[in-house]
Amino acid sequence: MAQHGDSNTASGTAVKVSRAPESPGTGVVQSDIPQNPGFPPHNPRMTDLDPNKEKRAERQVAILFFLSIIGSIFALAAYIAYPIIPGDFGSIRTNNLLLGLGITLGLLGIGLGAVHWAKQLMREDESVELRHGTRGTPETREKAVEVFELGNAESGFGRRTLIRNSMIGALVLTPVPAIALFRDLAPMADPVKLLQHTMWKKGTRLTHDPTGIPIKASDVTLGSAFHVIPEGLLQRTDMLEQKAKAAVLLMRLLPQDLHVTKGRETWNYNGIIAYSKICTHVGCPVALYEQDTHHLLCPCHQSQFDITHEAKVIFGPARRPLPQLPITVDSEGYLVAQSDFHEPVGPDFWERET
């Protein structure tokens, strides 16, 4: 309480705190300013004036705390009374709801009670504390400087430059081995090589994603689109890594709708074309095919690729067409790859063209 008493004298005019004069910069130091009127008179609350109101507030606070107790007990009861029944999604919902509501009441009761208590019953008039400049007093600062000077003098840190510089050199170098240790975060291979190839080889059958059932050219009707993975993918231990590069979209268009550049004439089979499904922007699956426009749309950042023009980018942040997988049919009529992609699939990377 004493502090509050003191502050009465401190709040208005007696604020000339001794402080090093700090530059105001371009701040205007006003000398002709209106006067701080000091604190407004304090208006007591109803609970301060009327003992009945005070009693009532007290009861309200206690009721809130009691509600909290009820909430916690309810939560316990709900935990026991509403178990999760295997296979019954509704039971999970109920458990979640009732347990949660019980705990909510337990928490809100305490919270609202405490705030109500503070607002209605605790002293609410404002108190005042003085600020002092953040910097230490001149004496303290002097002492601090002295400590450093003593440290320097007693160790010879500034004087013995040979020791000092060799120590700094040693300190700088110690973390270097630690950096080297991070090389083995990944196996000893060249990531550039890995990124340049996929599972597709000459003769690999195109199969349905995710079943792995081979696709016959005759299954691919005009206008249809298939999600495709290479045959043998599902047996691989590195299935996800391979799939992240080898996923393909298969579509069939009228051959005359395709604008084929030189050298790619044999890459489609009667208008059946296969393109990498991995977006050349940052690698999402380009999964949306608009049949009437023959556009592929990447749902991540809306890059669009025109299938009739060899999947060139017609909109969005991607900058390369989707790589085409050259395909043909084998003797049984199944679609197979003629080779791997002729360029790396997926997002751009620095060494892509090397």
Place this chain on the structure above:
Amino acid sequence: MTTTTDTSAGVGAPEAPRSTALAKRPSVTASAANYIDERTSISGLVKELGRKIFPDHWSFMLGEVALYSFIVILLTGTFLTFFFQASQTPVVYDGTYLPLKGINMSAAMNSTLHISFDIRGGLLMRQVHHWAALLFVASIGLHMLRIFFTGAFRKPRELNWMIGFILFILAMAEGFTGYSLPDDLLSGNGLRIIDGLIKGLPIVGTWISYLLFGGEFPGTEIVGRLYTLHILLLPAILVAALGVHLVLLVINKHTQFAGPGKTNDNVVGVPIMPVFAAKAGGFFFIVFGVIMLMASLFTINPIWTYGPYDPSPISAGTQPDWYIGFADGALRLVPSDWGFMIGDYTFSLNIVAPVLVLGLFIVAVAAYPFIEGWITGDKREHHIADRPRNAPTRTAIGAAGVTFYAVLWAAASSDLIATHFLLSIEGVIRTLQITLILGPIVAYQITKRVCLALMKKDREIALHGFESGRIVRLPGGEYIEVHEQLSDYERWRLVSFQDYKPLMIRPNAQGRISTLERARGAMSSWFFEDRISPVTNTELEQAHGAGHGAVETGSADGHEIGTGH
């Protein structure tokens, strides 16, 4: 002059009788306190901090919300660690959720489903954790805006702004690493985007991605590694930074808004013990309770409907958590075909450009206090929070920044905007691209105008009072509207603020003006050319002498109060 309230009416009055009772027979509390103090000298700390004063304002609670949601995150996150398995070992799901039975997934996804469907209250804890995370980042963001718009980052609080900024970055990093842990379809696609983003970085990208994922994407390492970051490294740094943040808050003391009796040299508010403690402690439970309520009623991140990660399927309209949106939006707004070759090497400008833009934006936010401090050259301590209107250029810069962020954020939902309002996606993107450039400029201009207009109005009201709406007919027959004067207390809020003049560039000793000084001068006039200075005492006296009725004004001797800041 001082009119502080009398203190005798306090509820704390019955201290005296109790202490005499203590003298007779020490209570359990007293002996416990004694026991601890004799081993820790904690009484010194209690004496120092126990009655520290905290100013009260609703906007000061935003930081508290952040703190409390973080505590909630720690509690629920620890619970989750008891059940979560950070492993990408493939397993076949055999749990209670029938639609996924027999499906291949990673142990991480499997254990998250286990938490959700087999552990009573597990789903609740997951949802509390996630809702609290969303609230955590949101409240930090709003808290930062409060600090910015009130100038509470000025000396001596620049360093605490930096620390707060680091907390914001850490919060987003925590959010992203956490989001990636369950290894469901959405989180996997998020990681796929990060992978593509990293690969697009010049020179180092391929290798960073390779090392981070422990081989080719997605690999079997990433969840375990992110887990270490999520529950060990980042929280440790976060807690440490938070500690420093709060210690500096105590050392600097809280800012307060200008008001009668408040000066740059005092703190007016409620003491920690008991009022602030009760309010803040109660508020913690309220925040916790509200998060708990949301978690009981609203599903968040229902990974069972997404399924396990697979690089091939994806659903349209997927959204990252809200705080990652601005980065995703930046990726979307890049025009087609941004990139080129440097010899044999691919320079992906479509990646580098958004990364650079976001990087610059973030650095500008972090550095703002130092930039403004350099422009004003003001080395005084500032403890009175500005009303945003009284710093028009800063407020306008803030509005421009918020607009920039908001456009990026909206861009992350470009597809939803297009489908929802039946627009073409191209049209939406084009519009957003233009808005990203023009929006901040427009927001800047409008905000600055509005601030200046509000300042003018404040000045007018301080000098001449406000229009009361009461029309009076003078004896001569003319009608006037009676102007009502403000009370001294009300007026003080309008007239007490800090004013700056544009910098006068002066040649140095060699008679030259350095480029740096020239730049500073240019920035300074940009900041302070349009200014409305605070009402002076002389003006007030003149205004009131001029026939608006006698209003008592003090003499000019009290000026230290106002010039303190």
